[in-house]
Amino acid sequence: MPLTKKIKLFFVVIIILMSFLSGCIIDNWFGGTSFSLVSWNVINDEDFASLNITFSSSGNTNIKLLNPNSLLLDSELFYRSEENQYATFHLAESRHSVKPGRYTLLVYDENNNEIFSKKFNFKDSDISILSCSQIWWDHFTFKGRYSLLSLKLNIRNNGDAPSYPDNIKIFMDSEEITGLVIPSVIMPGEDRYIDSFIYREAEPDNNTFDIHLKDIDGNIIATNSFSVNTQDTVPVKKYEWYHKGKRIINIPRIEFLIDFYTGLDRINIEDYSLYVFDQYDDLYLDIILDLILKNFEGSSDLDKINYISSFVQNLDYKNDDETNSSYEYPRYPVETLFNGNGGGDCEDLSILLASLLNRLNYDVVLFRIPNHMAVGVNLSADAIPNYEYYTENYYFLETTTVTPSCGYIPPSSKNPSELDIYPISLRPLIMHSWKNGHLSIYTIEGKSSNVKLTIVLQNLGISLAKNIIIKGAFYTRYDQELNAESVTISSLGPFMKKEVTIICDVPLNVNTWFKTRIYYDNEIVDEHQSVSSFP
Structure with missing residues (x-):
C-alpha cells in the first residue's frame, strides 16, 4: 500500500475512534471536562425558591443560572468529584415569587469554556383560595358584638414554582383591611393552610366579603369571595x-x-x-x-x-x-x-x-x-x-x-x-450564619487546600441596610489576617436575607483559625469562627 494511502487510513481511524470514544476517555486524553445533569427539581431552600440539581463532572466546573433577561441570578464553583454532586441555585430573592420565563443553566470548565447548557421554563403563579375560616372575638363594643381577628385560608398551588403569600387585603362593606400572612410556603401541587391576623372591629352589614392574596411585591396572586360566618370565636x-x-x-x-x-x-x-x-x-x-x-x-x-x-x-x-x-x-x-x-x-x-x-x-x-x-x-x-x-x-x-x-x-x-x-428605632440589625452550620475543606492535587462555605446574611431590623461587607479570612493567634476574600451586598431590606458563597485558600505552615466577619458602617457587627484550627 502506498505511503500516502496509509497516512490517510491512519487519520480516518483516528477520526472514527474520536467519534466513538466520548466523555471521560477523550476528556482525559485531551484535558477537557465532561458534565452530566443526572436530575433536577424545584425546591424551597430556606425561603428561597430554588433549582436543585444532581450532576457528575470529570473536572472543576463553574455553574451559573441566568434569569429570563439573561442576567446572572446565582453561580457557584465546584471541584472535581468521583461521585455525584448536588447544587442549589436560587430562582428569586428570599420569599419572592419566581418570575415567569425561560431560565438558563450554564456550565463552564476551569478554562471558562462552556461545556453544558439547559433551559428551564416557569409559568406565572397559579394560586387558588379553596376555603376561608374566620375567627371572631365575641365582645361588645359600641360598633357591635363581634370583631374579626384572623383568617385561615386553604391555598392550592397549581403552578410550577413555590409560592410565598405575604399579605391579605379584604373588602368588607366599603372598608379595606390588610393583614400579614404568617410565613409559609406552598409547593407546586400542594394544598396548605395559611394564617393571617387581620382586625376589623365589627361584623359587616353585607353577608359576603372579598379577599385578595398578595406576594411580597404587592402582586395579587389569588382572589375569592366568602360568606361571613361568626360561629368560630376566640377564647x-x-x-x-x-x-x-x-x-x-x-x-x-x-x-x-x-x-x-x-x-x-x-x-x-x-x-x-x-x-x-x-x-x-x-x-x-x-x-x-x-x-x-x-x-x-x-x-x-x-x-x-x-x-x-x-x-x-x-x-x-x-x-x-x-x-x-x-x-x-x-x-x-x-x-x-x-x-x-x-x-x-x-x-x-x-x-x-x-x-x-x-x-x-x-x-x-x-x-x-x-x-x-x-x-x-x-x-x-x-x-x-x-x-x-x-x-x-x-x-x-x-x-x-x-x-x-x-x-x-x-x-x-x-x-x-x-x-x-x-x-x-428605625435601624437595620445584621447577623449571619454558616449554612448547615459548617464549612467544606477541599484539597487540590495533594498540595494545597481551601475552605468553601455558604453564608446566610439576614437583616432582622426594620430599615434598609446598604453596602454590607462579608469577609472570610484566616487569622493567626495575634489576629493577623491571611488570604481574605470579601463580598459586598449593595442592599438588604428589612426581614430579608441573602446567601453568599466564599472560597479561601488555607495558609501553609502557619496555625490559623477561619473567621467570617460582617462589616456595616465600618464596624464589625457579627462574627463567627471555626471550632478547629488550620492546617
Whole structure:
C-alpha cells in the first residue's frame, strides 16, 4: 500500500475512534471536562425558591443560572468529584415569587469554556383560595358584638414554582383591611393552610366579603369571595393587676400566633431588640394596648407610661429554667403573655414593655447591665420630678417589680460596671450564619487546600441596610489576617436575607483559625469562627 494511502487510513481511524470514544476517555486524553445533569427539581431552600440539581463532572466546573433577561441570578464553583454532586441555585430573592420565563443553566470548565447548557421554563403563579375560616372575638363594643381577628385560608398551588403569600387585603362593606400572612410556603401541587391576623372591629352589614392574596411585591396572586360566618370565636385570658385600684382586662388568645412564636429558633445574639422588631404581632399588640388603656385616666406621657408599665410589672417573674437560673431563653411578647398565667424574667418583661411603648411611638431602648435587663425611655429632662436620666437622654424603667415611677433606679442597677444600649428605632440589625452550620475543606492535587462555605446574611431590623461587607479570612493567634476574600451586598431590606458563597485558600505552615466577619458602617457587627484550627 502506498505511503500516502496509509497516512490517510491512519487519520480516518483516528477520526472514527474520536467519534466513538466520548466523555471521560477523550476528556482525559485531551484535558477537557465532561458534565452530566443526572436530575433536577424545584425546591424551597430556606425561603428561597430554588433549582436543585444532581450532576457528575470529570473536572472543576463553574455553574451559573441566568434569569429570563439573561442576567446572572446565582453561580457557584465546584471541584472535581468521583461521585455525584448536588447544587442549589436560587430562582428569586428570599420569599419572592419566581418570575415567569425561560431560565438558563450554564456550565463552564476551569478554562471558562462552556461545556453544558439547559433551559428551564416557569409559568406565572397559579394560586387558588379553596376555603376561608374566620375567627371572631365575641365582645361588645359600641360598633357591635363581634370583631374579626384572623383568617385561615386553604391555598392550592397549581403552578410550577413555590409560592410565598405575604399579605391579605379584604373588602368588607366599603372598608379595606390588610393583614400579614404568617410565613409559609406552598409547593407546586400542594394544598396548605395559611394564617393571617387581620382586625376589623365589627361584623359587616353585607353577608359576603372579598379577599385578595398578595406576594411580597404587592402582586395579587389569588382572589375569592366568602360568606361571613361568626360561629368560630376566640377564647380570652383574664388579667388582673393593681394601679390606683384593681384593673381587669380580657385578652383574646390567638393560638396560631402563639404556635408561630414558640416554634421560632432562638438566635444567639446579645441585641434582643430583634424580639421587638418582629412585625407579625404588631396589630395584636395594638389591640392589647387598647384594652390596657381603656380605663386610663391620666393626662401626661409619664402617666401613660407608668400605667402601661404597671400591667407588665404585675406579671409573674419566672426564670427561663427553674433548675438553672443562668439559662437564657428570650421570649417574644406573645409568648410572655401566655407563658402559663403570663410572665417571664427581666429580658422577657423588658421585651414586652418595650414593644408596647414602641407601638405608641415612644423612643425606648433596652438596657443590658450585668445579670439584668430593663427599659430606657426618652422624655424631656423635666418630665419626671426628682429623677434624673440613667444615661444619655433615657430614664430607667424597671419591669420586674412595681416601682413608684419611670425614672426610679433600684439600688442593684445603679452605677453598673457595664452598660449596653440597644435602641428600638428605625435601624437595620445584621447577623449571619454558616449554612448547615459548617464549612467544606477541599484539597487540590495533594498540595494545597481551601475552605468553601455558604453564608446566610439576614437583616432582622426594620430599615434598609446598604453596602454590607462579608469577609472570610484566616487569622493567626495575634489576629493577623491571611488570604481574605470579601463580598459586598449593595442592599438588604428589612426581614430579608441573602446567601453568599466564599472560597479561601488555607495558609501553609502557619496555625490559623477561619473567621467570617460582617462589616456595616465600618464596624464589625457579627462574627463567627471555626471550632478547629488550620492546617
